[in-house]
Amino acid sequence: MAAAEQIKSLIRSFGEGDDSRFYATAMQIAAAEARKGHSALADELKKMIDKAKLSKSKESVIIKKLPVNSAQKELNDLLELIHPNVKLNDMVLSPIVRQSLQRVLDEQRKIDLLESHGLKARKKLLFTGVPGCGKTMSAHVLASELGLPLFVIRLDGLISRYMGESIAKLRLVFDAMHDFRAVYLFDEFDSIGTSRASGNEVGEIKRVLNSFLLQIEKDDSRSLIIAATNMPETLDKALFRRFDDIIQFPLPTEEDILHLLELELTGFNLSYTLNLHHIAQKALGLSFADIHRIAINVMKDLLVYGEESISQEKLLEYVDARKKPY
Structure with missing residues:
Protein backbone atom coordinates (compact mmCIF):
# COMPACT_ATOMS: atom_id res chain seq x y z
CA MET A 1 0.00 0.00 0.00
CA ALA A 2 1.10 3.57 -0.60
CA ALA A 3 2.62 5.52 2.26
CA ALA A 4 0.23 7.68 4.27
CA GLU A 5 2.00 10.91 3.23
CA GLN A 6 1.67 10.02 -0.45
CA ILE A 7 -2.04 9.34 -0.05
CA LYS A 8 -2.44 12.69 1.74
CA SER A 9 -0.53 14.44 -1.04
CA LEU A 10 -2.67 12.72 -3.66
CA ILE A 11 -5.93 13.84 -2.05
CA ARG A 12 -4.62 17.35 -1.35
CA SER A 13 -3.43 17.92 -4.92
CA PHE A 14 -6.72 16.60 -6.30
CA GLY A 15 -8.70 18.95 -4.07
CA GLU A 16 -6.54 21.93 -5.08
CA GLY A 17 -6.69 21.10 -8.77
CA ASP A 18 -2.90 20.72 -8.96
CA ASP A 19 -2.73 18.20 -11.81
CA SER A 20 1.07 18.22 -12.05
CA ARG A 21 1.52 17.26 -8.37
CA PHE A 22 -1.35 14.75 -8.57
CA TYR A 23 0.23 12.87 -11.48
CA ALA A 24 3.71 13.10 -9.95
CA THR A 25 2.48 11.60 -6.67
CA ALA A 26 0.58 8.87 -8.49
CA MET A 27 3.73 7.96 -10.44
CA GLN A 28 5.69 7.84 -7.16
CA ILE A 29 3.17 5.36 -5.80
CA ALA A 30 3.47 3.25 -8.95
CA ALA A 31 7.27 3.31 -8.73
CA ALA A 32 7.14 2.28 -5.06
CA GLU A 33 4.94 -0.70 -5.93
CA ALA A 34 7.36 -1.70 -8.69
CA ARG A 35 10.27 -1.63 -6.23
CA LYS A 36 8.30 -3.96 -3.94
CA GLY A 37 8.00 -6.45 -6.79
CA HIS A 38 4.34 -5.68 -7.49
CA SER A 39 5.00 -5.19 -11.19
CA ALA A 40 1.46 -6.00 -12.34
CA LEU A 41 -0.03 -3.39 -10.01
CA ALA A 42 2.64 -0.85 -10.99
CA ASP A 43 1.91 -1.36 -14.70
CA GLU A 44 -1.83 -1.05 -14.09
CA LEU A 45 -1.34 2.21 -12.17
CA LYS A 46 0.85 3.66 -14.93
CA LYS A 47 -1.75 2.77 -17.58
CA MET A 48 -4.47 4.42 -15.49
CA ILE A 49 -2.36 7.57 -15.14
CA ASP A 50 -1.67 7.72 -18.90
CA LYS A 51 -5.36 7.20 -19.63
CA ALA A 52 -6.31 10.00 -17.22
CA LYS A 53 -3.83 12.38 -18.87
CA LEU A 54 -5.17 11.51 -22.32
CA SER A 55 -8.74 12.07 -21.17
CA LYS A 56 -7.75 15.46 -19.75
CA SER A 57 -6.10 16.37 -23.04
CA LYS A 58 -9.16 15.40 -25.07
CA GLU A 59 -11.30 17.76 -23.01
CA SER A 60 -9.26 20.66 -24.32
CA VAL A 61 -10.40 20.13 -27.92
CA PRO A 250 14.37 41.59 -20.53
CA LEU A 251 17.19 40.50 -22.81
CA PRO A 252 19.25 37.66 -21.33
CA THR A 253 22.19 38.50 -19.09
CA GLU A 254 25.61 36.94 -19.61
CA GLU A 255 24.72 34.35 -16.96
CA ASP A 256 21.40 33.59 -18.72
CA ILE A 257 23.19 33.08 -22.04
CA LEU A 258 25.76 30.79 -20.44
CA HIS A 259 23.03 28.73 -18.79
CA LEU A 260 21.05 28.42 -22.02
CA LEU A 261 24.10 27.39 -24.04
CA GLU A 262 24.97 24.74 -21.45
CA LEU A 263 21.42 23.37 -21.62
CA GLU A 264 21.23 23.44 -25.41
CA LEU A 265 24.63 21.84 -26.00
CA THR A 266 24.29 19.07 -23.39
CA GLY A 267 25.17 15.71 -24.93
CA PHE A 268 27.30 17.17 -27.74
CA ASN A 269 31.08 16.99 -27.87
CA LEU A 270 32.64 20.37 -27.07
CA SER A 271 36.18 21.34 -28.02
CA TYR A 272 38.57 21.40 -25.05
CA THR A 273 39.49 24.96 -26.03
CA LEU A 274 35.87 26.13 -25.98
CA ASN A 275 35.19 28.88 -23.44
CA LEU A 276 31.42 29.29 -23.08
CA HIS A 277 31.89 32.22 -20.70
CA HIS A 278 33.65 34.11 -23.51
CA ILE A 279 30.88 33.18 -25.97
CA ALA A 280 28.23 34.38 -23.52
CA GLN A 281 30.03 37.69 -23.10
CA LYS A 282 30.26 38.19 -26.88
CA ALA A 283 26.57 37.29 -27.29
CA LEU A 284 25.27 40.00 -24.96
CA GLY A 285 22.51 41.97 -26.67
CA LEU A 286 21.05 38.93 -28.42
CA SER A 287 17.71 37.43 -27.42
CA PHE A 288 16.97 33.98 -26.04
CA ALA A 289 15.61 33.02 -29.48
CA ASP A 290 18.91 34.14 -31.07
CA ILE A 291 20.94 32.00 -28.65
CA HIS A 292 18.68 29.02 -29.30
CA ARG A 293 19.12 29.40 -33.06
CA ILE A 294 22.93 29.65 -32.69
CA ALA A 295 22.98 26.42 -30.67
CA ILE A 296 20.77 24.68 -33.24
CA ASN A 297 23.04 25.77 -36.10
CA VAL A 298 26.28 24.51 -34.52
CA MET A 299 24.64 21.20 -33.60
CA LYS A 300 23.45 20.75 -37.19
CA ASP A 301 26.93 21.52 -38.50
CA LEU A 302 28.38 18.89 -36.19
CA LEU A 303 26.00 16.25 -37.54
CA VAL A 304 25.84 17.25 -41.22
CA TYR A 305 29.55 17.86 -41.79
CA GLY A 306 30.89 15.20 -39.45
CA GLU A 307 32.88 17.63 -37.33
CA GLU A 308 34.44 16.12 -34.22
CA SER A 309 33.41 18.80 -31.76
CA ILE A 310 31.75 22.19 -31.41
CA SER A 311 34.50 24.80 -31.63
CA GLN A 312 34.93 28.30 -30.27
CA GLU A 313 35.40 29.65 -33.79
CA LYS A 314 32.15 28.17 -35.05
CA LEU A 315 30.11 29.56 -32.17
CA LEU A 316 31.65 33.01 -32.53
CA GLU A 317 30.96 32.92 -36.26
CA TYR A 318 27.25 32.37 -35.63
CA VAL A 319 27.17 34.95 -32.82
CA ASP A 320 28.66 37.59 -35.15
CA ALA A 321 26.21 36.66 -37.91
CA ARG A 322 23.28 37.08 -35.52
CA LYS A 323 24.56 40.42 -34.28
CA LYS A 324 24.95 41.99 -37.73
CA PRO A 325 21.25 42.83 -38.22
CA TYR A 326 21.21 44.63 -34.86
Whole structure:
Protein backbone atom coordinates (compact mmCIF):
# COMPACT_ATOMS: atom_id res chain seq x y z
CA MET A 1 0.00 0.00 0.00
CA ALA A 2 1.10 3.57 -0.60
CA ALA A 3 2.62 5.52 2.26
CA ALA A 4 0.23 7.68 4.27
CA GLU A 5 2.00 10.91 3.23
CA GLN A 6 1.67 10.02 -0.45
CA ILE A 7 -2.04 9.34 -0.05
CA LYS A 8 -2.44 12.69 1.74
CA SER A 9 -0.53 14.44 -1.04
CA LEU A 10 -2.67 12.72 -3.66
CA ILE A 11 -5.93 13.84 -2.05
CA ARG A 12 -4.62 17.35 -1.35
CA SER A 13 -3.43 17.92 -4.92
CA PHE A 14 -6.72 16.60 -6.30
CA GLY A 15 -8.70 18.95 -4.07
CA GLU A 16 -6.54 21.93 -5.08
CA GLY A 17 -6.69 21.10 -8.77
CA ASP A 18 -2.90 20.72 -8.96
CA ASP A 19 -2.73 18.20 -11.81
CA SER A 20 1.07 18.22 -12.05
CA ARG A 21 1.52 17.26 -8.37
CA PHE A 22 -1.35 14.75 -8.57
CA TYR A 23 0.23 12.87 -11.48
CA ALA A 24 3.71 13.10 -9.95
CA THR A 25 2.48 11.60 -6.67
CA ALA A 26 0.58 8.87 -8.49
CA MET A 27 3.73 7.96 -10.44
CA GLN A 28 5.69 7.84 -7.16
CA ILE A 29 3.17 5.36 -5.80
CA ALA A 30 3.47 3.25 -8.95
CA ALA A 31 7.27 3.31 -8.73
CA ALA A 32 7.14 2.28 -5.06
CA GLU A 33 4.94 -0.70 -5.93
CA ALA A 34 7.36 -1.70 -8.69
CA ARG A 35 10.27 -1.63 -6.23
CA LYS A 36 8.30 -3.96 -3.94
CA GLY A 37 8.00 -6.45 -6.79
CA HIS A 38 4.34 -5.68 -7.49
CA SER A 39 5.00 -5.19 -11.19
CA ALA A 40 1.46 -6.00 -12.34
CA LEU A 41 -0.03 -3.39 -10.01
CA ALA A 42 2.64 -0.85 -10.99
CA ASP A 43 1.91 -1.36 -14.70
CA GLU A 44 -1.83 -1.05 -14.09
CA LEU A 45 -1.34 2.21 -12.17
CA LYS A 46 0.85 3.66 -14.93
CA LYS A 47 -1.75 2.77 -17.58
CA MET A 48 -4.47 4.42 -15.49
CA ILE A 49 -2.36 7.57 -15.14
CA ASP A 50 -1.67 7.72 -18.90
CA LYS A 51 -5.36 7.20 -19.63
CA ALA A 52 -6.31 10.00 -17.22
CA LYS A 53 -3.83 12.38 -18.87
CA LEU A 54 -5.17 11.51 -22.32
CA SER A 55 -8.74 12.07 -21.17
CA LYS A 56 -7.75 15.46 -19.75
CA SER A 57 -6.10 16.37 -23.04
CA LYS A 58 -9.16 15.40 -25.07
CA GLU A 59 -11.30 17.76 -23.01
CA SER A 60 -9.26 20.66 -24.32
CA VAL A 61 -10.40 20.13 -27.92
CA ILE A 62 -14.09 20.25 -27.02
CA ILE A 63 -14.30 23.66 -28.67
CA LYS A 64 -13.70 22.03 -32.05
CA LYS A 65 -16.15 19.15 -31.52
CA LEU A 66 -19.06 20.60 -29.60
CA PRO A 67 -20.02 24.11 -30.73
CA VAL A 68 -22.62 25.47 -28.31
CA ASN A 69 -24.30 27.59 -30.95
CA SER A 70 -23.92 28.44 -34.61
CA ALA A 71 -21.91 31.58 -33.86
CA GLN A 72 -19.23 29.59 -32.06
CA LYS A 73 -18.54 27.59 -35.21
CA GLU A 74 -16.69 30.67 -36.37
CA LEU A 75 -14.19 30.29 -33.52
CA ASN A 76 -12.19 27.82 -35.58
CA ASP A 77 -11.30 30.72 -37.88
CA LEU A 78 -10.46 33.08 -35.03
CA LEU A 79 -8.45 30.88 -32.68
CA GLU A 80 -5.35 28.80 -33.24
CA LEU A 81 -5.40 25.82 -30.86
CA ILE A 82 -2.08 24.69 -29.36
CA HIS A 83 -1.32 21.87 -26.92
CA PRO A 84 1.90 23.03 -25.22
CA ASN A 85 4.12 20.67 -23.23
CA VAL A 86 6.90 23.00 -22.06
CA LYS A 87 7.33 23.47 -18.29
CA LEU A 88 8.57 26.41 -16.26
CA ASN A 89 11.78 24.58 -15.36
CA ASP A 90 12.52 24.12 -19.06
CA MET A 91 12.95 27.88 -19.54
CA VAL A 92 15.83 30.19 -18.74
CA LEU A 93 14.26 33.34 -17.29
CA SER A 94 15.22 36.28 -15.13
CA PRO A 95 14.39 35.71 -11.43
CA ILE A 96 11.72 38.43 -11.49
CA VAL A 97 9.93 36.95 -14.50
CA ARG A 98 10.13 33.43 -13.09
CA GLN A 99 8.74 34.62 -9.76
CA SER A 100 5.89 36.45 -11.50
CA LEU A 101 4.91 33.39 -13.55
CA GLN A 102 5.16 31.13 -10.49
CA ARG A 103 2.84 33.48 -8.57
CA VAL A 104 0.25 33.22 -11.35
CA LEU A 105 0.49 29.42 -11.25
CA ASP A 106 0.25 29.29 -7.46
CA GLU A 107 -2.86 31.48 -7.41
CA GLN A 108 -4.52 29.59 -10.26
CA ARG A 109 -3.95 26.32 -8.44
CA LYS A 110 -5.68 27.77 -5.37
CA ILE A 111 -8.45 29.48 -7.33
CA ASP A 112 -11.26 27.83 -5.34
CA LEU A 113 -9.68 28.82 -2.04
CA LEU A 114 -9.23 32.43 -3.14
CA GLU A 115 -12.78 32.70 -4.47
CA SER A 116 -14.17 31.26 -1.23
CA HIS A 117 -12.66 34.32 0.48
CA GLY A 118 -13.99 36.76 -2.11
CA LEU A 119 -10.64 37.09 -3.89
CA LYS A 120 -9.66 36.52 -7.53
CA ALA A 121 -6.59 34.72 -8.84
CA ARG A 122 -4.30 36.61 -11.21
CA LYS A 123 -5.53 35.94 -14.75
CA LYS A 124 -5.20 39.10 -16.88
CA LEU A 125 -1.57 39.51 -17.88
CA LEU A 126 0.36 41.90 -20.12
CA PHE A 127 3.71 40.59 -21.41
CA THR A 128 6.13 43.20 -22.76
CA GLY A 129 9.67 43.00 -24.13
CA VAL A 130 11.73 42.73 -27.29
CA PRO A 131 11.08 39.79 -29.65
CA GLY A 132 12.59 36.45 -28.73
CA CYS A 133 12.71 36.94 -24.96
CA GLY A 134 10.09 34.39 -23.87
CA LYS A 135 6.69 36.09 -24.01
CA THR A 136 4.96 33.54 -26.24
CA MET A 137 6.82 30.62 -24.65
CA SER A 138 5.70 31.78 -21.20
CA ALA A 139 2.08 31.62 -22.36
CA HIS A 140 2.81 28.04 -23.41
CA VAL A 141 4.27 27.35 -19.96
CA LEU A 142 1.23 28.67 -18.10
CA ALA A 143 -1.11 26.56 -20.23
CA SER A 144 1.04 23.44 -19.89
CA GLU A 145 1.57 23.76 -16.14
CA LEU A 146 -2.16 24.25 -15.55
CA GLY A 147 -3.20 21.48 -17.95
CA LEU A 148 -5.14 23.92 -20.15
CA PRO A 149 -5.26 24.37 -23.94
CA LEU A 150 -3.74 27.50 -25.42
CA PHE A 151 -5.65 29.59 -27.95
CA VAL A 152 -3.75 32.23 -29.96
CA ILE A 153 -5.66 35.22 -31.34
CA ARG A 154 -3.70 37.24 -33.89
CA LEU A 155 -5.32 40.65 -33.75
CA ASP A 156 -3.78 42.04 -36.93
CA GLY A 157 -5.36 39.18 -38.87
CA LEU A 158 -8.66 39.64 -37.06
CA ILE A 159 -8.89 43.24 -38.23
CA SER A 160 -7.68 42.69 -41.80
CA ARG A 161 -9.91 39.65 -42.41
CA TYR A 162 -13.03 40.96 -40.73
CA MET A 163 -13.00 44.70 -41.44
CA GLY A 164 -16.31 46.05 -40.17
CA GLU A 165 -17.00 42.89 -38.14
CA SER A 166 -13.98 42.97 -35.83
CA ILE A 167 -15.90 44.02 -32.72
CA ALA A 168 -18.45 41.22 -33.12
CA LYS A 169 -15.65 38.68 -33.65
CA LEU A 170 -13.76 39.95 -30.58
CA ARG A 171 -16.91 39.64 -28.48
CA LEU A 172 -17.22 36.06 -29.70
CA VAL A 173 -13.72 35.29 -28.37
CA PHE A 174 -14.55 36.72 -24.95
CA ASP A 175 -17.80 34.74 -24.88
CA ALA A 176 -15.78 31.58 -25.51
CA MET A 177 -13.69 32.27 -22.41
CA HIS A 178 -16.73 31.50 -20.27
CA ASP A 179 -17.56 28.27 -22.10
CA PHE A 180 -14.02 26.91 -22.45
CA ARG A 181 -11.47 27.52 -19.70
CA ALA A 182 -8.11 27.97 -21.40
CA VAL A 183 -5.21 30.37 -21.85
CA TYR A 184 -6.07 33.00 -24.50
CA LEU A 185 -3.03 34.75 -25.98
CA PHE A 186 -3.59 38.02 -27.86
CA ASP A 187 -0.36 38.12 -29.85
CA GLU A 188 1.05 41.34 -31.38
CA PHE A 189 -1.29 43.28 -29.13
CA ASP A 190 0.08 46.64 -30.25
CA SER A 191 -1.79 46.14 -33.53
CA ILE A 192 -4.93 47.36 -31.71
CA GLY A 193 -3.56 48.70 -28.43
CA THR A 194 -2.00 51.88 -29.83
CA SER A 195 -3.01 55.05 -28.03
CA ARG A 196 -6.45 56.34 -29.00
CA ALA A 197 -4.93 59.82 -29.08
CA SER A 198 -2.85 58.85 -32.10
CA GLY A 199 -4.07 60.52 -35.25
CA ASN A 200 -2.67 57.78 -37.50
CA GLU A 201 -4.99 54.96 -36.47
CA VAL A 202 -8.04 54.06 -38.53
CA GLY A 203 -11.45 54.22 -36.88
CA GLU A 204 -11.85 50.45 -36.95
CA ILE A 205 -8.79 49.91 -34.74
CA LYS A 206 -9.95 52.51 -32.23
CA ARG A 207 -13.36 50.85 -32.03
CA VAL A 208 -11.76 47.44 -31.52
CA LEU A 209 -9.57 48.85 -28.75
CA ASN A 210 -12.58 50.40 -27.01
CA SER A 211 -14.38 47.07 -27.28
CA PHE A 212 -11.36 45.21 -25.87
CA LEU A 213 -11.19 47.59 -22.90
CA LEU A 214 -14.87 46.99 -22.20
CA GLN A 215 -14.68 43.21 -22.59
CA ILE A 216 -11.58 42.69 -20.43
CA GLU A 217 -12.99 44.99 -17.75
CA LYS A 218 -16.17 42.95 -17.34
CA ASP A 219 -14.65 39.50 -17.92
CA ASP A 220 -15.30 37.20 -14.97
CA SER A 221 -14.43 33.85 -16.54
CA ARG A 222 -11.85 31.41 -15.20
CA SER A 223 -9.76 31.63 -18.36
CA LEU A 224 -6.36 33.33 -18.44
CA ILE A 225 -6.03 36.34 -20.75
CA ILE A 226 -2.54 37.27 -21.95
CA ALA A 227 -1.69 40.21 -24.20
CA ALA A 228 1.85 40.27 -25.64
CA THR A 229 3.57 43.25 -27.23
CA ASN A 230 7.03 44.29 -28.37
CA MET A 231 6.14 47.97 -28.14
CA PRO A 232 4.59 48.81 -24.75
CA GLU A 233 5.44 52.49 -25.19
CA THR A 234 2.80 52.77 -27.95
CA LEU A 235 -0.04 51.26 -25.91
CA ASP A 236 -3.00 53.29 -24.73
CA LYS A 237 -2.53 54.22 -21.06
CA ALA A 238 -6.03 53.03 -20.22
CA LEU A 239 -4.95 49.46 -20.95
CA PHE A 240 -2.46 49.08 -18.14
CA ARG A 241 -4.91 49.25 -15.25
CA ARG A 242 -7.01 46.49 -16.83
CA PHE A 243 -4.29 43.89 -16.21
CA ASP A 244 -3.54 42.11 -12.93
CA ASP A 245 0.17 41.91 -13.74
CA ILE A 246 2.48 43.58 -16.25
CA ILE A 247 5.50 41.33 -16.77
CA GLN A 248 8.53 42.76 -18.56
CA PHE A 249 10.79 40.26 -20.35
CA PRO A 250 14.37 41.59 -20.53
CA LEU A 251 17.19 40.50 -22.81
CA PRO A 252 19.25 37.66 -21.33
CA THR A 253 22.19 38.50 -19.09
CA GLU A 254 25.61 36.94 -19.61
CA GLU A 255 24.72 34.35 -16.96
CA ASP A 256 21.40 33.59 -18.72
CA ILE A 257 23.19 33.08 -22.04
CA LEU A 258 25.76 30.79 -20.44
CA HIS A 259 23.03 28.73 -18.79
CA LEU A 260 21.05 28.42 -22.02
CA LEU A 261 24.10 27.39 -24.04
CA GLU A 262 24.97 24.74 -21.45
CA LEU A 263 21.42 23.37 -21.62
CA GLU A 264 21.23 23.44 -25.41
CA LEU A 265 24.63 21.84 -26.00
CA THR A 266 24.29 19.07 -23.39
CA GLY A 267 25.17 15.71 -24.93
CA PHE A 268 27.30 17.17 -27.74
CA ASN A 269 31.08 16.99 -27.87
CA LEU A 270 32.64 20.37 -27.07
CA SER A 271 36.18 21.34 -28.02
CA TYR A 272 38.57 21.40 -25.05
CA THR A 273 39.49 24.96 -26.03
CA LEU A 274 35.87 26.13 -25.98
CA ASN A 275 35.19 28.88 -23.44
CA LEU A 276 31.42 29.29 -23.08
CA HIS A 277 31.89 32.22 -20.70
CA HIS A 278 33.65 34.11 -23.51
CA ILE A 279 30.88 33.18 -25.97
CA ALA A 280 28.23 34.38 -23.52
CA GLN A 281 30.03 37.69 -23.10
CA LYS A 282 30.26 38.19 -26.88
CA ALA A 283 26.57 37.29 -27.29
CA LEU A 284 25.27 40.00 -24.96
CA GLY A 285 22.51 41.97 -26.67
CA LEU A 286 21.05 38.93 -28.42
CA SER A 287 17.71 37.43 -27.42
CA PHE A 288 16.97 33.98 -26.04
CA ALA A 289 15.61 33.02 -29.48
CA ASP A 290 18.91 34.14 -31.07
CA ILE A 291 20.94 32.00 -28.65
CA HIS A 292 18.68 29.02 -29.30
CA ARG A 293 19.12 29.40 -33.06
CA ILE A 294 22.93 29.65 -32.69
CA ALA A 295 22.98 26.42 -30.67
CA ILE A 296 20.77 24.68 -33.24
CA ASN A 297 23.04 25.77 -36.10
CA VAL A 298 26.28 24.51 -34.52
CA MET A 299 24.64 21.20 -33.60
CA LYS A 300 23.45 20.75 -37.19
CA ASP A 301 26.93 21.52 -38.50
CA LEU A 302 28.38 18.89 -36.19
CA LEU A 303 26.00 16.25 -37.54
CA VAL A 304 25.84 17.25 -41.22
CA TYR A 305 29.55 17.86 -41.79
CA GLY A 306 30.89 15.20 -39.45
CA GLU A 307 32.88 17.63 -37.33
CA GLU A 308 34.44 16.12 -34.22
CA SER A 309 33.41 18.80 -31.76
CA ILE A 310 31.75 22.19 -31.41
CA SER A 311 34.50 24.80 -31.63
CA GLN A 312 34.93 28.30 -30.27
CA GLU A 313 35.40 29.65 -33.79
CA LYS A 314 32.15 28.17 -35.05
CA LEU A 315 30.11 29.56 -32.17
CA LEU A 316 31.65 33.01 -32.53
CA GLU A 317 30.96 32.92 -36.26
CA TYR A 318 27.25 32.37 -35.63
CA VAL A 319 27.17 34.95 -32.82
CA ASP A 320 28.66 37.59 -35.15
CA ALA A 321 26.21 36.66 -37.91
CA ARG A 322 23.28 37.08 -35.52
CA LYS A 323 24.56 40.42 -34.28
CA LYS A 324 24.95 41.99 -37.73
CA PRO A 325 21.25 42.83 -38.22
CA TYR A 326 21.21 44.63 -34.86
